[in-house]
Amino acid sequence: MRVAVQSAAFDLGAEVAAFTAGVRGAGAVVSFTGLVRDEGGKLSAMEIEHYPGMTEKAISGMVGEAIQRWSLADALVIHRHGRLAPGEAIMMVATAAAHRGDAFSAAEFLMDYLKSRAPFWKKEIGAGGADWVAAKDSDEDALKRW
Numbered sequence: 001m002r003v004a005v006q007s008a009a010f011d012l013g014a015e016v017a018a019f020t021a022g023v024r025g026a027g028a029v030v031s032f033t034g035l036v037r038d039e040g041g042k043l044s045a046m047e048i049e050h051y052p053g054m055t056e057k058a059i060s061g062m063v064g065e066a067i068q069r070w071s072l073a074d075a076l077v078i079h080r081h082g083r084l085a086p087g088e089a090i091m092m093v094a095t096a097a098a099h100r101g102d103a104f105s106a107a108e109f110l111m112d113y114l115k116s117r118a119p120f121w122k123k124e125i126g127a128g129g130a131d132w133v134a135a136k137d138s139d140e141d142a143l144k145r146w
Contacts, residue, residue, distance in 0.1 A: 001067060001075050003059045005050060007082035012092060019076050019094045026073040026096035030103040032111055038086035047123045047130075048081040048090070055079075055119050062113045066095070069109075070102040077110060079118065112142045 002019075004010075016031050023029065036046050063075045076094040084090055093110045097103040122133040 004078045005055050023074050023096040027098050028100035028103040029096045030107045031094040033092045034090045036084045036086050036088050036090050042126045043086050045125045046084050049121045050081050066106040070106040072097050109146050115139045
């Protein structure tokens, strides 16, 4: 299991290749990458804040739960912080399991958790100023299925 909270960009291909190479006994690897979305073309940047130590601990707890719940061979979460431009990779999740269903379910669980519960604070910056991103009911509803 690896959890990284970092400001630096990551190479998705290299991360997935390294993750896959280190997995033993799995028949499936699932990966997901989230990008900074610019709905309406008005976003110039997103700033993401977190509390070092607390954020990694919270995410590690959820990754540990996913590993147990879906009998994962391994899991990886990378989440960026700092100032990011539209289209930049903001996070990635990779899961490895004996079967694809468990790998997909665990990845979705982790993505839903990261979206709703991980201790990050996001601010969208555009020509009209900056606004903190509020929690969405749809994100909370996604957690209910788990």
